[in-house]
Amino acid sequence: xxxxxxxxSAVIAGxxxxxxxxxxxxxxxxxxxxxxxxxxxSLTVLHLLPALFEDSHHVHEGEHAHSSIPVGVFxxxxxLFQIVLEFFSKGAEHGHVHIHTDANxxxxxxxxxxxxxxxxxxxxxxxxxxxxxxxxxGIAVHHFPIAIILTLFFINAKMNxxxxxxFMFAFALMTPIGTLLAEKLHIAQHYSKEISAVVVGILxxxxxxxxxxxxxxxxxxxxxxxxxVLGFLVAFLMEMGHSH
Numbered sequence: 001x002x003x004x005x006x007x008x009s010a011v012i013a014g015x016x017x018x019x020x021x022x023x024x025x026x027x028x029x030x031x032x033x034x035x036x037x038x039x040x041x042s043l044t045v046l047h048l049l050p051a052l053f054e055d056s057h058h059v060h061e062g063e064h065a066h067s068s069i070p071v072g073v074f075x076x077x078x079x080l081f082q083i084v085l086e087f088f089s090k091g092a093e094h095g096h097v098h099i100h101t102d103a104n105x106x107x108x109x110x111x112x113x114x115x116x117x118x119x120x121x122x123x124x125x126x127x128x129x130x131x132x133x134x135x136x137x138g139i140a141v142h143h144f145p146i147a148i149i150l151t152l153f154f155i156n157a158k159m160n161x162x163x164x165x166x167f168m169f170a171f172a173l174m175t176p177i178g179t180l181l182a183e184k185l186h187i188a189q190h191y192s193k194e195i196s197a198v199v200v201g202i203l204x205x206x207x208x209x210x211x212x213x214x215x216x217x218x219x220x221x222x223x224x225x226x227x228x229v230l231g232f233l234v235a236f237l238m239e240m241g242h243s244h
Contacts, residue, residue, distance in 0.1 A: 003129050003136040004176040010140035011172035014147025015165070018155065029145050031227045036141045037210030038231025043138040044203045046239045048128060052197055071197045078201020082121070089117035092150060093206055115167060119174045121202065126178020127188065128196045134238050139175055142206070147171070 023029065052071050086093065092114055122143070129136045147168060154164045182188045188195060211228060 003133055003179055006136040006140045007126065007129070007143065007175040007179075008172045010144045011147040011168060014144045015151045015168040015172075018148045018151035019161075022152065022155070023148065027223075029148060031223055032145045033210050034224050035227040035231040036138075036145060037207045038228040039235050040138045040142050040203055040231075041207035041211065042232045042235030043132075043135055043239070044200055044207065046235060047132055047134065048196060048200050048203070051131075052193060052200060069194075071193065074194050074197030075201040075204070078198035078203075079205045080201075081198065082202045082205040085117040085121055088113040089121070090114065091209075092118055093121050093146065115170070118171060121206075122171060122174035123178040123181075124195075124199050124202060126175035126180075127182040127192070128199050129175070129179045130183050131192075131196075134235075136179075137238070138235070142210075143171075143175070 017023065052075075082093075125139050125142075129139065150171075151164060151168060154167070155161070182192065182195075
C-alpha cells in the first residue's frame, strides 16, 4: 500500500505547494529537478538495468524466454516512445511547459494532448515499482517538481482551479494504477521484463534530459553539480541498504 501512497502523495503535495505557497524562484525548482533526474537515473542504472540483463541471462531449465528479441531493443523502443510522447506533451515530463495561450496569456481548457501523453508516461512508470519499492521514491521525487511547475503554469495562465485540480488528481493516480495493473494483470506479469525494459528506456531519456536541461544554456554550476552528486549518492545508499 505504501508504494501507492508515495507516488500519489508526491503529485498532490506538489499541487498544494504551488497552489498555496506559489514558489517563484525558478532556480530552486531547477535544482530540485537536477536532484530528481540524478536520483532517478541512478536507481535505473543501479537496479532496473542489472535486473533486466540478469533475468535475460538466467532462464530456468525447461523454460523458454518470452521473446527472442534482445532486451536492449525494448530499451531503445522506450526511448523512442518517450520522444513521441514529448512531441505531444512538449516536454512537460522534465519541467518544460509549452501550451498555447490567448492574447492575455490565459488557458481556458485542459490541454488534452499534454494530459493524455503525461498520463501514459506516468502510468508506464508505475509498472516496475511493484518489484522495487525504492523506485517509488525515485518516481515520487521526479513527479514532485513537475507537479509544482505544471500547477504554477496553469494558475498563472488563469486556468480554472477545479480543472487544474482534476488534471493533477488524475496525473497523481496514473502511477499507482500502473503499479496495480502490473500486480493484477496476467499479461503484464508475463511480459514484465519487456515492459520494464521499455520503462528503463523512458527513464533514461527523462532523467538524462532533466540533468542536462535543468540549467539555462546547458551550463553546469556548483549548485547543480552538488544536487546531481547528492542524487547519485542518495540512490546508491538506498540501493545498498535494499541489497542488504
